[in-house]
Amino acid sequence: EVVMTQSPATLSVSPGDRATLSCWASQSVNSNLAWYQQKPGQAPKLLIYDASTRATGIPARFSGSGSGTEFTLTISSLQSEDFALYYCQQYNDWPPLTFGGGTKVEIK
Amino acid sequence: QVQLQESGPGVVKPSETLSLICTVSGGSLGSYYWSWIRQSPGKGLEWIGYIYYTGSTQYNPSLKSRVTISVDTSRNQFSLKLSSMTAADTAMYYCARINFSWKGVNWFDPWGQGTLVTVSS
Numbered sequence: 001e002v003v004m005t006q007s008p009a010t011l012s013v014s015p016g017d018r019a020t021l022s023c024w025a026s027q028s029v030n031s032n033l034a035w036y037q038q039k040p041g042q043a044p045k046l047l048i049y050d051a052s053t054r055a056t057g058i059p060a061r062f063s064g065s066g067s068g069t070e071f072t073l074t075i076s077s078l079q080s081e082d083f084a085l086y087y088c089q090q091y092n093d094w095p096p097l098t099f100g101g102g103t104k105v106e107i108k
Numbered sequence: 109q110v111q112l113q114e115s116g117p118g119v120v121k122p123s124e125t126l127s128l129i130c131t132v133s134g135g136s137l138g139s140y141y142w143s144w145i146r147q148s149p150g151k152g153l154e155w156i157g158y159i160y161y162t163g164s165t166q167y168n169p170s171l172k173s174r175v176t177i178s179v180d181t182s183r184n185q186f187s188l189k190l191s192s193m194t195a196a197d198t199a200m201y202y203c204a205r206i207n208f209s210w211k212g213v214n215w216f217d218p219w220g221q222g223t224l225v226t227v228s229s
Contacts, residue, residue: 096170
């Protein structure tokens, strides 16, 4: 099973600042990685797939990078609606499809 | 656009079987993979399994012995049965569509709003 690890668990950021979230895989997942955003009381929402491709309707301030075992989600200038939980998910080696433990982006 | 809605009991007794249904609207089940995912405070997001519209399935090995996913194309629904429920199965259960390509199944989009299932006597 590919274990996904996210860091940090909580990230305190001021509105307008840049946020950098990390996701590591226990073995190479190539570029087969997705990022999701989850707000309180809502289901996760797809942000990024194939490590760096924004999903339909996702603002350009969200960007993904990385391949192999190290990945980054960057939010270039945090807006109030961006404070949420973020998860990574690999789809290179399954079953099972696996998720990271999440990073909470909170207001500093 | 496609929307998914989970339905089922909010409370299940220990040792009983959970039955959930996901109803798909705004599109058909055809030519897609459909999945169940759960989220609990202790284990985060956990993929349960998926089904193709033809009925072929793949399950998480950790749950395989207890899981059955089936599809009803005439009703545009797919369902989850999870047997021998324990407190550890208390979670929010989501259904979602899986994107797929020549590489296989990929990411989940869209998701249903989720349904909270509590295991309690």
